[in-house]
Amino acid sequence: MSQITTIDRVGQFVGQMVTIRGWLYNKRSSGKIRFLLIRDGTGIIQSVIVKNEVAPEVFSATDILTQESSLEVDATVRADARAPGGYELQVSDMRVIQVAEDYPISPKEHGPSFLLDNRHLWLRSSKQHAILRIRSHVIQEAQAYFNREGFILFDAPILTPTACEGTSTLFETDYFYGEKAYLSQSGQLYAEAGAMAFGKVYTLGPTFRAEKSKTRRHLTEFWMLEPEVAFAELEDILLLAEELVCHLVNSVLTYRSEELKVLDRDVTKLQSVVRPFPRITYDQALDILREKGISHHWGDDFGATEDTIISEQFDRPVMITHYPVQTKAFYMKGDPLKPNLALCVDVLAPEGYGEIIGGSQREDDYDKLVERLEQHNLPREAFEWYLDLRRYGSVPHSGFGLGIERTIGWICGIKHLRETIPFPRLLQRIYP
Ligand code: 4AD
Ligand code: MG
Numbered sequence: 001m002s003q004i005t006t007i008d009r010v011g012q013f014v015g016q017m018v019t020i021r022g023w024l025y026n027k028r029s030s031g032k033i034r035f036l037l038i039r040d041g042t043g044i045i046q047s048v049i050v051k052n053e054v055a056p057e058v059f060s061a062t063d064i065l066t067q068e069s070s071l072e073v074d075a076t077v078r079a080d081a082r083a084p085g086g087y088e089l090q091v092s093d094m095r096v097i098q099v100a101e102d103y104p105i106s107p108k109e110h111g112p113s114f115l116l117d118n119r120h121l122w123l124r125s126s127k128q129h130a131i132l133r134i135r136s137h138v139i140q141e142a143q144a145y146f147n148r149e150g151f152i153l154f155d156a157p158i159l160t161p162t163a164c165e166g167t168s169t170l171f172e173t174d175y176f177y178g179e180k181a182y183l184s185q186s187g188q189l190y191a192e193a194g195a196m197a198f199g200k201v202y203t204l205g206p207t208f209r210a211e212k213s214k215t216r217r218h219l220t221e222f223w224m225l226e227p228e229v230a231f232a233e234l235e236d237i238l239l240l241a242e243e244l245v246c247h248l249v250n251s252v253l254t255y256r257s258e259e260l261k262v263l264d265r266d267v268t269k270l271q272s273v274v275r276p277f278p279r280i281t282y283d284q285a286l287d288i289l290r291e292k293g294i295s296h297h298w299g300d301d302f303g304a305t306e307d308t309i310i311s312e313q314f315d316r317p318v319m320i321t322h323y324p325v326q327t328k329a330f331y332m333k334g335d336p337l338k339p340n341l342a343l344c345v346d347v348l349a350p351e352g353y354g355e356i357i358g359g360s361q362r363e364d365d366y367d368k369l370v371e372r373l374e375q376h377n378l379p380r381e382a383f384e385w386y387l388d389l390r391r392y393g394s395v396p397h398s399g400f401g402l403g404i405e406r407t408i409g410w411i412c413g414i415k416h417l418r419e420t421i422p423f424p425r426l427l428q429r430i431y432p
Contacts, residue, residue: 001017002017002018002019002074003016003017003018003019004018004019004021005018005019005020006020006040006041006042006043007020007022007038007039007040007042007043007044007045007085008042008043009042010045010077010087010089011077011079011086011087013077014077014078014079014087015076015077015078016076016077017074017075017076017092018074018075018076018077018089019072019073019074019075020038020040020045020047020072020073020075020089021040021070021071021072022038022039022040022041022070022071023038023039023040023068023069023070023071023100023124024036024037024038024065024066024067024068024069024070024071024100025037025038025039025044025067026067027062027065029062032050032051032052033048033049033050033051034048034049034059034062035047035048035049036049036062036065036073036091038071038073038089039124043085044084044085044126045083045085045087045088045089046083046084046088046089047073047075047088047089047090047091048088048089048090048091049062049091049094050090053090053091053092054091054092054093054094055093058091058093058094061094061096062094064096064099065096065099066099066100066101066102066103067100067103067106068100068103068121068124069096069097069098069099069100070096070097070098070100071094071095071096071097072094072095072097073089073091073093073094073095074091074092074093074094075089075090075091075092076089076090076092077089078090103121104118104121105118105121105122105124105125112416112418116418116424116429117431117432118432119422119423119424119432120423120432123422126262127262127263127419128419129259129262130258130259130260130262130263130412131259131263131408131412131414131419131420132422133256133259134252134256134259134260134408134411134412135404135408135420135421137251137252137255137256138248138251138252138404138407138408138411139204139223139225139404141247141248141251141252142204142225142244142248142402143204145244145247145248146202146227149200150199150200151200151201151202151227152194152198152200152201152202153201153202153203153204154190154191154194154198154201154202154203155187155203155205156184156187156188156190156191156203156205156226157184157190158183158184158205158206158208159173159175159176159181159182159183159184160181160182160183160184161179161180161181161182161382162182162189162378162379162382162383162386163182163185163378164184164185164186164188164189164329164331165185165186165209165329166185166329166376167377167378168212169185169209169210169211169212170182170185170210171183171208171209171210171220183207183208184205184207184208185207185208185209186207186224186226186401187203187205187207187224187226188203188226188228188331188399188401189331189386190203191203191226191227191228191399192228192362192386192389192397192399193385193386193389194228195228195229195230195397195399196230196389196392196393196395196397199229199230199231200227200228200229200230201227201228202225202226202227202228203224203225203226203228204223204224204225204226205223205224206221206222206223207221207222207223207224208220208221209222211427212427213427214426214427214428215304216415216416216417216418217304217354217406217409217417218417219405219417219418219421219424219425219426220425220426220427221421221425222403222404222405222417222421223403223404223405223421224401224402224403224404225401225402225404226399226400226401226402227240227244227399227400228397228398228399229397229398229399230395230397231395231396231397232361232396232397232398232399233343233361233396233398234321234343234344234345234360234361234398236398237345237359237361237398237399237400238279238319238321238345240400241319241345241347241357241359241400241402242275242276242277242317242319243275244402245273245277245317245347245356245357245402245407246273246274246275248407248411249270249273249411250273252270252411253267253270253271259412260412263412263413263414264413265411265412265413266413269315269350269351270411272315272316273316273317273350274316277316277317277318277319277347278314278316278318278319279318279319279320279321280310280318280319280320280321281320281321281322281341282320282321282322282323282324282341283298283322285302285306285310285320286298288309288310288313289306289309289310292309294306294309298324299324299326299327300327301323301327301328302320302346304354307348307352307354307355308352308354310348311348311349311350311351311352311353311354312350312351312352314350315350316350317347317348317349317350317356318347318348318350319345319346319347320345320346320347320348321343321344321345322335322338322341322342322343322344323341323342323344323346324340324341324342325339325340325341325342327342328342328344328360329360330369330372330373330375330376330378331360331362331363331369331372332344332360332361332362332363333360333361333362333363333364334363334368342360343360343361343398344358344359344360344361345357345358345359345360345400346358347400349406349407349410350410351410351413353406353409353410353415354406354410355403355406356402356403356406356407356410357400357401357402357403358400358401359398359399359400359401360398360399360400361396361397361398362397362398362399364390364394364395364396364397365390365394366387366390366391366394369387369390370387404420404421405417405420405421408420
């Protein structure tokens with residue numbers, strides 16, 4: 001009897017017969033021997049078929065096998081130090097499930113738009129595999145971290161009546177008669193209700209920005225992880241952000257080193273990501289820009305160029321705090337000592353990967369919040385429920401949003417976000 005198993009587990013079956021189910025990655029032949037590279041989603045293994053050790057029809061079937069044909073093999077597992085992964089299969093039987101049509105993706109170079117059109121197949125290649133495995137790991141590890149720290153997972157709605165991050169990137173839907181509805185830009189406002197109910201919560205879900213510009217750092221649909229903490233001030237969430245980021249990077253270094261190898265990631269760059277992270281204010285960031293010969297108008301937000309120059313001064317993520325209030329969202333609390341500055345933070349990844357976290361202390365005073373809504377021309381009726389949070393037991397509270405794709409891009413060393421999510425949604429891409 002042969003045991004059905006997966007390639008990542010064959011090491012437990014050395015000398016025994018196993019069945020592996022998968023797809024043909026590549027093949028080559030040498031006289032009376034065929035070498036099939038089989039992948040099954042957990043790994044790739046070389047399978048050796050010797051002419052006089054299998055039935056004639058099994059041996060001849062190897063000739064019709066094309067790349068990505070699906071198959072099952074019964075084989076004996078052999079330890080082989082020279083084999084990638086350390087094991088090899090000696091095949092005794094093979095069943096072809098489907099012979100694949102000419103596969104459009106070959107080892108030769110393809111352009112990005114061809115690959116994106118074939119994203120549903122591109123996912124099978126080893127680089128994409130490594131990135132998405134790291135993504136899966138990071139999301140699970142972040143959730144494990146919050147669960148350990150006593151946070152409640154608190155799902156925010158996707159369809160919302162209000163803007164959270166400014167009205168210029170809102171996605172409008174026309175489903176709710178007589179009332180506007182938008183795809184959520186952030187789960188934050190709902191997370192604040194959660195924090196007042198549970199103390200510490202986090203949301204994790206897709207968020208949407210109708211970004212009008214085509215950049216490698218912006219997706220129209222991306223995932224955000226947003227902790228929100230009652231009784232926390234800016235300082236508290238700076239510490240939380242630092243600890244979370246260090247934990248995630250460390251965990252990938254420990255458990256996903258094979259994937260980092262596939263991606264050719266310089267891990268020494270990730271190893272230097274340790275606490276404490278440097279902290280600078282917006283004004284100090286302007287000084288850095290000035291030293292680099294870039295003049296920046298006080299009061300304007302930073303763009304990709306500024307973010308890159310600032311982050312390149314440090315070997316680990318840098319936290320920029322105290323932006324001018326006018327550059328930031330309506331809900332941010334002003335610094336009591338300098339009310340024109342917000343108690344906020346942007347965390348920029350090193351090596352020019354851009355902003356991975358945006359967060360702040362929230363305005364917890366009812367009157368000031370009403371004023372801020374007016375200044376931002378936001379319709380008060382839609383925010384009455386949010387104002388209730390300041391009417392009934394308002395407390396200082398803070399939180400942040402970590403962009404999953406930006407974080408994965410940085411950890412994996414991938415400059416364009418399109419490869420960091422299974423099916424990217426971009427300004428000009430909805431297919432597949
Ligand atoms: O800085 P942002 O806009 O902050 C918020 O949405 C807050 N409401 C979060 C909070 O305090 N709970 O977005 C947070 C992060 C950014 O730092 C960035 O990593 C990512 O989300 N992000 C994007 N990622 C990909 N594509 C886009 N278009 C993104 N916009 C923001
Ligand atoms: Mg931001």
